[in-house]
Amino acid sequence: MVKVGVLGATGMVGQRFIQLLSNHPDFELTTLAASSRSAGKRYEDATTWYLNDAMPEEVKDIVVCDTTPEAMSNDVDIVFSSLPTEFAAKVEKEFAKDYVVASNASAMRMKKNIPLVIPEVNPEYLDMIDAQQKENNWDGFIVTNPNCSTIALTLSLKPIADNFDIKSIRVSTMQAISGAGYNGVPSMAIVDNLVPYIGSEEEKMESETLHLLGNYDGEKVTDANFKLSASCHRVPVIDGHTEAVFIELEDDFELEDIKNKMANFKALPQELNLFSAPENPVIIKDEDYRPQPRMDRNAGNGMSVSVGRLRKDQAFDKSFKYVLVGHNTIRGAAGASVLNAELINDKIL
Numbered sequence: 089m090v091k092v093g094v095l096g097a098t099g100m101v102g103q104r105f106i107q108l109l110s111n112h113p114d115f116e117l118t119t120l121a122a123s124s125r126s127a128g129k130r131y132e133d134a135t136t137w138y139l140n141d142a143m144p145e146e147v148k149d150i151v152v153c154d155t156t157p158e159a160m161s162n163d164v165d166i167v168f169s170s171l172p173t174e175f176a177a178k179v180e181k182e183f184a185k186d187y188v189v190a191s192n193a194s195a196m197r198m199k200k201n202i203p204l205v206i207p208e209v210n211p212e213y214l215d216m217i218d219a220q221q222k223e224n225n226w227d228g229f230i231v232t233n234p235n236c237s238t239i240a241l242t243l244s245l246k247p248i249a250d251n252f253d254i255k256s257i258r259v260s261t262m263q264a265i266s267g268a269g270y271n272g273v274p275s276m277a278i279v280d281n282l283v284p285y286i287g288s289e290e291e292k293m294e295s296e297t298l299h300l301l302g303n304y305d306g307e308k309v310t311d312a313n314f315k316l317s318a319s320c321h322r323v324p325v326i327d328g329h330t331e332a333v334f335i336e337l338e339d340d341f342e343l344e345d346i347k348n349k350m351a352n353f354k355a356l357p358q359e360l361n362l363f364s365a366p367e368n369p370v371i372i373k374d375e376d377y378r379p380q381p382r383m384d385r386n387a388g389n390g391m392s393v394s395v396g397r398l399r400k401d402q403a404f405d406k407s408f409k410y411v412l413v414g415h416n417t418i419r420g421a422a423g424a425s426v427l428n429a430e431l432i433n434d435k436i437l
């Protein structure tokens with residue numbers, strides 16, 4: 089078994105890590121770290137548990153430790169990071185001297201030689217790890233996953249980008265409140281309301297998507313060469329981001345071709361039969377009223393993206409549009425890191 093720890097273990101994403109790692113066939117959860125507010129307490133006492141499934145018995149008595157490499161009392165091989173960005177920027181580099189760090193935080197995502205990876209989309213970016221270790225003189229390394237709304241969008245785009253020339257994409261999001269963390273959005277701001285701004289989210293979607301769908305030549309990434317514009321909004325949904333996507337292609341197309349490419353999309357995690365890999369990364373819904381966050385966020389154990397309302401755009405040539413739903417704390421956060429770690433465990437460790 090590979091021994092794993094979670095940094096930010098008491099938070100929204102940290103709890104998802106614990107849920108996904110409990111009873112994992114290859115990973116044994118040994119270490120939980122959080123801030124000095126929680127360190128020294130039993131996990132059960134330090135945490136306001138928000139998930140519907142009960143807290144796994146085996147973590148209740150684990151004493152939360154400080155978020156420093158020295159505090160990792162157990163032998164740990166991989167640390168999953170769900171730390172606030174500013175803190176992650178400092179601390180993940182310290183951990184990478186000795187450990188594999190699979191991070192959700194945005195701090196290191198777009199840095200040179202730090203792979204930003206979705207296993208179904210760009211597993212080859214893991215080849216950056218050698219250069220990263222040499223450059224920093226680290227025994228460990230950092231691998232990151234994208235922002236939650238970017239992951240869902242990019243998974244849906246991969247079968248399109250592989251088979252058609254994309255000219256431009258516009259996307260409008262309706263994002264769940266869990267995406268901002270437990271204390272993120274005050275109830276007075278979101279009940280009976282919508283907030284039309286999520287700090288830095290649009291910039292992350294626009295840059296990370298082009299990076300993920302780009303080309304790595306062994307030295308650097310060249311971004312995908314279409315234009316992407318995002319507008320991001322917070323809505324009163326607990327879990328599950330919804331996105332309305334508008335795509336213009338360079339050439340004419342048959343809608344049925346697009347639908348088939350998305351529905352039949354499989355990639356390396358499915359070939360390798362990785363534990364967290366969904367059978368279908370993209371699930372097509374034919375009913376007019378799907379996908380909806382409450383009904384579709386748990387598709388593929390929260391690891392699939394549901395796509396519906398796929399239709400030709402009558403207003404613009406060579407264009408189509410659709411709506412997607414993805415689980416923001418599973419496929420968009422903890423599940424994404426766990427799948428990255430499963431791929432690393434299969435290919436590198």
Ligand code: NAP
Pocket residue numbers: 095096097098099100101102121122123124125126127155170171172173175176192193194234235236266267268269270271416417420421
């Ligand atoms: P959260 O619910 O606010 O949890 C934050 C966690 O970090 C808690 O465990 C907290 O510990 C710990 N922490 C805070 N300050 C710390 C410090 N100075 N030193 C050590 N630990 C500290 O946040 P979240 O939603 O889980 O998000 C965590 C990270 O994941 C963020 O970088 C976020 O951008 C990213 N992310 C989140 C989502 C999502 O859907 N929520 C999706 C993708 C990426 P205490 O309990 O002890 O304070």
